[in-house]
Amino acid sequence: MRKDAGQVFRLEDYRPSDYLIPQTRLTFRLARGATIVVAELTVERRPGTDAGAPLTLDGDGLKLKRLELDGVGNPTHEATPDKLVLTQLPESRSFRVLIETELDPDHNKALMGLYRSNGVYCTQCEPEGFRRITYFLDRPDILSVYQVRIEAPKPEAPLLLSNGNRVAGGDLENDWHFAEWHDPHPKPSYLFALVAGDLGCLRDSFTTMSGRKVELGIHVEHGKEKLAAYAMDALKRSMKWDEDVFGREYDLDVFNIVAVSDFNMGAMENKGLNIFNDKYVLADEATATDADFANIEAIIAHEYFHNWTGNRITCRDWFQLCLKEGLTVFRDHEFSADQRSRGVRRIAEVRTLRGLQFPEDQGPLAHPVRPRRYREINNFYTATVYEKGSEVVRMLRTILGAETFRASMDLYFERHDGQACTIEDFLKVFEDASGRDLSQFGLWYNQSGTPNLTVSPSYEAGILTLDIEQSVPPTPSESRKRAMHIPLAFALIGSSGEELDFSAAEGATVENGVIHVRKRSHKLRFHGVAERPVLSLNRGFSAPITVAMEQRPQDLIFLAGHDSDPFARWQAFNTLQTDALIAAYRLLLGGKEAKYQKDIAQLAGRIATDATLEPAYRALALTLPSETDIARDIGRDIDPDAIFSARSKLAAFIAAANREPFGKLYEELGSLEPFSPDAASAGRRALRNTVLGYLARIDGGADIAARHYNTATNMTDLIAGLGTLAHEHAASSQAGAALADFAARHASMPLALDKLYQIQSTAPGTQALETVRALMRHPAFHIDNPNRVRALLGAFSAGNQTGFHRADGAAYTFFADALLEIDSGNPQLSARLATAFRSWRSLEPVRQEKARQALVSIAAASSVSVDLRDIVERSLA
Known part of the structure; x- marks a missing residue:
């Protein structure tokens, strides 16, 4: 076992290493069963470190073959598979250590360090995989310039890749060859990468904003090069977008992506050599759904954006993981919003957050965006770090405004390029650029749990009063929580659907359509409000919170039909659906009667056929809250069977009430056109397939779904038909036939x-x-x-x-x-x-x-x- 199961790492225990490794030279001789790695490390004693301090290097299951110190073999040391300690070191500030280890990549089933998958040598070093390759100071604050030589049998591994730029290569005796790579940018060991094997390649190039030509390559299994075309297009769009929006230019001569089939993560941002799970690279209309295309676009962008937010500026320690991940998720969300529909993407992001991160906050695995303790860092690659971390960055932009946010990011890149940083470094940049005190806002990084705002409105004689109570629920590690700074975007909607003005607000800071909630309790008064408004709160999901406010069903129906903010409009209808589903659930368990199903069904019909709304938006609005969404809102004593039954009954009611308009819309959207993965086309398919799910619940539904499957011309529609049959008509002959057909048709496509x-x-x-x-x-x-x-x-x-x-x-x-x-x-x-x-x-x-x-x-x-x-x-x- 790599670590003592009882060992706990704490943020407050961080201390800089006594030693630095400014230069690392690695030589790999790749061979099945026994790969040899020679690491030549230039080690420097940190100023102020005692000359007698030992050098302790991390390992994980390593076999030490040779050790030299300044050219002298077998220096004083203690070695185990998991640690190498050198003592009696030279008195000079700098010295050289040579370490030779032997690895067996073929039997590395953990897929960490160097492993071999389908004949391809591949690495995964984040967070602590480099120590499975050689003994090293395997921590993110040790930045080193890497020179890498790879030697391998040429027939078996004609492709030899590592980080940086290729500086040499050629043939060796006995059909072997080599390649040398140099990365001029100091990086932590977790960003090291190596790939060697026999792969095909899709090549292209990109010219940066300063006129430099960058060679691009996406390496995949032979015969699948065409399936990488969309990924290549997404990469080039990402590079251009990062220049335009953040002023970030790529900094090497080459950028390579490799797709492998055995990978623990979605992808990895290794400097200049991104390694991807092949499901996030390979796509065409016959093999990938619209969701796959969107994921490829987002993840290609995410890993590329790490070049600056993660690689050029990295994290000091793993407690700061959100510094690179939350920030980069925010950047890839913004990219996707610009490439597709901003409103639709925002709703999708919030659904993901609520589906994955809110349950994390509410359960025993709750932790802050920046955890303060861990036993195993692999377990903190979580929705809290990634998705909630992104929301924290988004709130910064909301509070400061887009212009100041961009100026702050420019200062961040200028001030911290080439450094390993902390959340405090990040926030200090925003304070310096904006002149604001963000100490209270910093609690978002340090407190776990989902804040709740209870809002009680009242209106009289032109004055709208809001009583706002803030609470942050206790979690296992934190019982008493401090009040957070919550930017609450809002609007007051009048009876004709327009946003109402007000002459003054008192009781809290209100600016640019945002209420800054900073205390546990606010009494906020808006003067000069012409009529009783309908409140639209947390517009655009301006903060990752829950809001409790008594709203009349008529107000929710009004917002679902009139709110100009896409998220708030969707939220109103989603709240109606959720309330109805929870009422139906309680009815099944002997509780209250289900409520306003007819209103929901009528509204669903109007939304479905409203041509002024994007098809993708309509598809999201018509999708009922998931069973896990309902369970989360119920909170305790949950019976999953009752939730399923309540949800099925509401879906059937909506379908029966809208048989005619849904059927007509389904046929209208079914006209054949050449497949395109663009957002508009994907939105039309999403709406048609959502409507299909309802039509499958009425008489003849199995035949409709079977026809949909049998006439599908792309994977999106094929999966929609198959899934509808398997889930709604599992016992039917049509479902059995479709499942057998799909399995046979795609037998060779994992x-x-x-x-x-x-x-x-x-x-x-x-x-x-x-x-x-x-x-x-x-x-x-x-x-x-x-x-x-x-x-x-x-x-x-x-x-x-x-x-x-x-x-x-x-x-x-x-x-x-x-x-x-x-x-x-x-x-x-x-x-x-x-x-x-x-x-x-x-x-x-x-x-x-x-x-x-x-x-x-x-x-x-x-x-x-x-x-x-x-x-x-x-x-x-």
């Missing part, structure tokens, strides 16, 4: 089969467990491939509330056993899957106890990785 796994594993009902068991025996399923595992077990545990949360607990037991099997080879993957248990305490008592027993069984297993044990023990705490 990424397409992943879609089949997802559809089958998320089909509702208790029979899903038996389906998952059977699919695990499918010849194309491999438990050591993260994509296959996530598509089947990940989708089942996270996306099938009735199947995973079976009342008998059988799925929990099965899942716990699967986690232990996965954990023996890939701890990162098992730990991330285990977060499916994060909300177990919110279940009704019977399910809750069975989930607890499953977690206890994992904790009691004889051999559990630090990664998985950390998640399980925090979940049980």
Whole structure:
């Protein structure tokens, strides 16, 4: 085990290393079974460090073959597979250390460090994988200039890539060859990358704003080069956008992307050599859905944007992970908003945040955007760090304004280029550029939990009064929370749909349509309001909070039809749907009657047929809140079967009430046109496929879905038809035929089969467990491939509330056993899957106890990785 399971790392314990490594030269001799790595390190003693201080280098399962200090072999040292300690070091400030290690990439199933996948050597070093390659100061504040030489058999690995620019290469004896790469930009070890193998390449170039030509290459399996065309287009658009919006120019002569099929993450931003999970590179209309195209565009952009926010400026320690990730997610969100529909993208971002991060905040895995302690850093690549971290940056822009925000970012790049920084460094730049005190705002980085605002409005004689109460719920690690600075965007909507003016506001700072909530309690008065307004709050989702405000159904219906802010308009309709679903759920459990279903159905019909609204927006508005959304809002004593039933009944009611307009709209949107992945075309397909989901719930629905599947000319429509059949008409002959057809048609396409796994594993009902068991025996399923595992077990545990949360607990037991099997080879993957248990305490008592027993069984297993044990023990705490 790489770390003591009880070891806890704390932010307050950070101290700079006694030593620096300004230069690193690596030589790899790649061979199956025994790859040799020679690291030549130029080590410098940090000024003020005692000359007798030992040099302690990190390792992880390493085999030391040779060690030299300033050219002298076998210096005084202590070596274990996980640590190398050198003592009796030279008195000079600088000295050289040579370390030779032997690796076995073929048997590295953890997919960290150097491993071999489908014949291709590949690395993944973030966060602590470099120590699996050689002994090193494997921490992000050690910046080094790398020179890398790769030697390999030419027939087996004609392609040899590393970071930076290629500076040499040629043939060696016995059919071997070499390549040397030099990266002039100092970087931490987690950004090191190497790829060697036999791959095809799609090539292009980009001319930067200063006129430099950059050679671009996307390396994929032979025969799949054409599938990388969209990724290449997204890369070039990303490079141009970062110049235009942030003034950031690329800084090397080449930029390479490599797509591999075995990868723990989505992608990795290694300097000049991004390594991607192939699902986020390969796409055409026959193999990828519109969602795949959008993900490729966003993730290509995200990793490229890291060149400045993550690589040129990196994080001092892993507690500062949000400094690079939250900021870069904000940047890729802005890119996607500019490439597509800003309003639609914002709604999608908020749905992701609420679906993934809000439950994190409400459960035992809650942590601040900047955690202050961890046992396993791999477990903090979370929605809180990424998605909520992005929202914090967005709030900064809202508070300061776009112009000051851009000036602050320019100062950040100027001041901290080439440094390893902290959140304090980041906030100080914004304070200096704006002249504002952001100390209270900084609590967003340091307090966990989702703040709530309770708003009580009253109107009389031209004065609107808002009583605003702020609360931040306690979490396991923090009981008493301080008041946050919350930028609350708002508008007062008049009876004709226009925004009402007011002459003055008192009780809180109000500027540019934003109320700055800074205290636990505000009494805010707006004077000169011409009529009783309908309140539109948290417009554009200006803060990642919940808002509790009693609103009449008529007001919500009015906002859903008139609010000029796309997010607020969607939110109003979503709130109506959620309230109706929770009422129906309680009715099923003997509670109150369901309410305003007719109003919702009528509004759904109007939204669906309103040609003034974007099709993509209409598709989002017509999509009911998910089962997990409903469960989150109910909060406790949850019965997933009752939620499923309530949701199904409301969907059927909406479908029956709108049979004619939905049917007409479905046919209108079905006219054939050449496929394009652009946002407008994708929006039309999304609306048609959403309407299909409703039509499938009425008489003849199986035939409609089967016709949709059989006439589909692209993967988006194919999956929509297949999913509708499998989920709404699972017992029908049409569903069986379509599933068999899809499996046969895509038997040689793993990424397409992943879609089949997802559809089958998320089909509702208790029979899903038996389906998952059977699919695990499918010849194309491999438990050591993260994509296959996530598509089947990940989708089942996270996306099938009735199947995973079976009342008998059988799925929990099965899942716990699967986690232990996965954990023996890939701890990162098992730990991330285990977060499916994060909300177990919110279940009704019977399910809750069975989930607890499953977690206890994992904790009691004889051999559990630090990664998985950390998640399980925090979940049980």
